[in-house]
Amino acid sequence: MATSIGENSKESSSSTLARLAPLQAVLFDIDGTLCDSDPFHYLAFREMLLEIGYNGGVPVDEEWFVKTISGKHNDDLVSVLFPNDHERGVKFLDDKEALFRRLAKEQLKPQNGLYKLRKWIEDHGLKRAAVTNAPRANAELCINQVGLADFFDALILGSDCKHAKPYPDPYLKALEVLNVSKDHTFVFEDSVSGIKAGVAAGMSVIGLANRNPSQLLMEAKPVFLIKDYEDPKLWAALEEIDKKFATRKTTT
Template sequence: MASSENSVESKSSLTKLAPLEAVLFDIDGTLCDSDPLHYYAFREMLQEIGFNGGNPITEEFFIATVAGKHNDDIASDLFPGDLERGLKFVDDKEAMFRRLAAEQLKPLNGLAKVRKWIEDRGLKRAAVTNAPRPNAELMLSILGLTDFFEAVIIGGECEHAKPHPEPYLKGLEALKASKEHTFIFEDSVSGIKAGVAAGMPVIGISTRNPEDLLMEAKPAFLIKDYDDPKLWAALEELDKSGSR
């Protein structure tokens, strides 16, 4: 698709939401570039136990098997037939991730700008994540976003995690917001699928995951990060629609 067409589409895809009520965010890979830390932790720990014949996992394997998925599903994929071992492994991996995050976690480019845009308009906001609660709370704290979000919905505390729509529907419920006036920021295939299934436009962030894979999940449009001009063109159109 030509970028000019994409830009026209992206401008118009949010205008039907006016007046905007709320914005929902995933956390991992959406608020911060955390995937490299998860990848590092999985690669090191799987190699230690001789997974894949002792060869390090590839980034492609990580994207296909791990990125955006809930830990219960990751555990059963990595350790079929031994779920108990899988769950213990992912718990240990999360502890390693938290140690790495405490030293290395950085916000995605432009996050402060989009935060200000949301605060200036008094919009409701929730974080909706498949990360375990200790991870989610740590990341929000490091990013200075603990007080920014009115609700934090954890996939593992719902009956179904993403790609099921339930976590995003719970986010709406917690904010008392309408899906007709809310959009989502997401960076993974499972997260985009969850948001689309919940009936909201999803802006996909292609910092790490391949654009063609993300597009298959049917986001409204893709951006590189929050500095992407495509995002600001769409938000400007949305502002105009809301003030007509």
């Protein structure tokens, strides 16, 4: 994975984000991006699908979870898991989310380097929104659990948009709510679905390759991948933004 993450040079990664200066806003996905919540989602799905005899009673594995579940909205998952019984599918996923919250409560941990990045964003006076396909109860649990309840200016839910990720609607709505330009905003995402949504909205997307395979993430066309928020590639890019902004201030 480390090799794949490093395929793009720091120079090209830095110059890509530098074009966004002066930066106006940063947008974040929640699950797998702010916190390492995917293991709890996987455990909840595995347990509940096993109870109903899904997959012939064989427990689903993490590869299945990444391919079938990761980043998708529950409305889409109903059709995938229960194509012939919509009502049962909705009830199943509601129960699964409740189990996720029980498993994750007080166990969720922020992604490495998140608070360092938070300080950089606050020091630069940038607007910020959380943009997610998760239900509101899950989103608020995750945000509160990692101590960011007072950090975001807006919370955008896929269910509040005409289309959820991988459509661009949630990210377009975030730009509208924050009153910022896509040309001066970038996104952090950890799933193929989320990266596609940000790219479709016309923004630069930084992918977190912490759970999902780097090769799959790169196919969704992020500007580059990072391991976490301590990754030197990220900080080289942010430093380049600072330099470009400082140069513009000096020349004007």
